[in-house]
Amino acid sequence: MKSKAKLLAVAPMIDWTDRHCRYFHRQISSEALLYTEMVVADAIIHGPRDRLLGHDVSEHPVALQLGGSDPAKLSEAVRIAEPYRYDEINLNVGCPSDRVQSGTFGACLMLTPAVVAASVTAMKAVAKVPVTVKCRIGVDEQDPEQALPELMSRVLDAGADAIWIHARKAWLKGLSPKENRDIPPLDYEIVYRMKQRFPDVFIGINGGIQTLDEAADHLTYVDGVMLGRASYQNAALLTDVDHRFYGRLESAPDWDRLRDVMMAYAERHIAGGGRLNHVARHMVGLFTGMPGARRYRQILSTDAGKPGAGPEVIAAAFAAVDLSSRQDEAMSA
The missing domain is CATH 1.20.120.1460 (Four Helix Bundle (Hemerythrin (Met), subunit A))
Structure with missing residues (x-):
């Protein structure tokens, strides 16, 4: 993931990007990086592994997103997931839902960068593929200009291979998960500044990106663009991804x-x-x-x-x- 190759991805979305969604999206774009829904480490350890981790071979390249805050459990989840041959393991440091907060992971981990770093260290120790982090620019009253680079420095020192940044704060109290996707203002510029600050690190951007033209504009500043709801609610958006971003020959959708x-x-x-x-x-x-x-x-x-x-x-x-x-x-x- 530290490669300079530009990348377009479909974001992990709870209740949406399950194996059937990913299979469908893969038929439209053969190149976009696809992500699973967030899967909680405890569920992998104690639950139905094939149902949670199984996927069609055609989905590759596909990344597994994990939720959790216990380094030992995350490490065990990575070990269990290894035979399923995901192309990347991603740690969720951005989901603001009440259920996630009650488990002290997701966006609330922005408040404990040392825990995130310890988790990345534990995951890297057993992972055979890149380990990445997806975060917000901050939560609640945090100053993103301080909170974001501190988190990034910690997880990069711990060995993270890439960082995806949802360019909004998350408000853990007072906003619903849906409101957290729309109400906090987008700040793309801070993500661009993080790329300038960490020029040798793969940094991807997420949040509010609606078109491939917008994606192309972002890629002049960062290494990757992650499309969320736009790619789900209008999947035909993906038909031109392979041509525009991966050099494939242009062709009409079949x-x-x-x-x-x-x-x-x-x-x-x-x-x-x-x-x-x-x-x-x-x-x-x-x-x-x-x-x-x-x-x-x-x-x-x-x-x-x-x-x-x-x-x-x-x-x-x-x-x-x-x-x-x-x-x-x-x-x-």
Whole structure:
């Protein structure tokens, strides 16, 4: 991760970036770095490991994000996860939810940089892949100009291979997790300054980035850009990632192939005891803004949840969209 290669990633998002979401996103971009939802170290140690850590080989490159504050438990979680062959292990130092705070990890770790550093040291001791940190610029009354570089210095001394920075404070009291994604003001400039201060370290930026043009602008200052809700709610945003950021030949999206691949994937999931809506719920935002997108959303949101629903629901949803206009738009972009 200390390489100077520019990187575009899809952020870890609780309840969203599960294995089905990642498989879907991988069909749209073969290069973007994908992240799991945050998985708590205790759950890995004591819970159903295959369900928590299993993923399709096609998801690579894919990173595992861990939650926790006990270095020994985090180290054990990394050891348990090793056979699953993730490409990176990331420590969450940014989630502000009440549940995470009650476990004294996530964003509240911004207040205890020594604990974060000890955790990174323990994880690095057993990890066979890069260990990274995703943090906020500060929490509550902290001064980001002091809190952020102190945390960064500590975790880098501990061996962290990269740092992803969500360019907002988190307010641990008074704001909900949803409000913490929108209300604290964005401060991209402090992230740029951290890159100037630590020029040899991979530093990525996250928070409020809506378009690939914005991503490209950020990459003139930092090494990586992490797209969050924008990539989930309008997954077609990812169709041009490989060309714009990884030098792949430009080509129009193959929507028929995407439909067929996702139908086959859904069929396998259902055959294994799953339900169609486990897969289809992540596909709802694909054609945002296109003729037929409303009907597409209705079909996936309603019909995919019905008992016995099968892959034919995906075919019906795609049939509701004017894919020719989508392709014309892509060709002229």
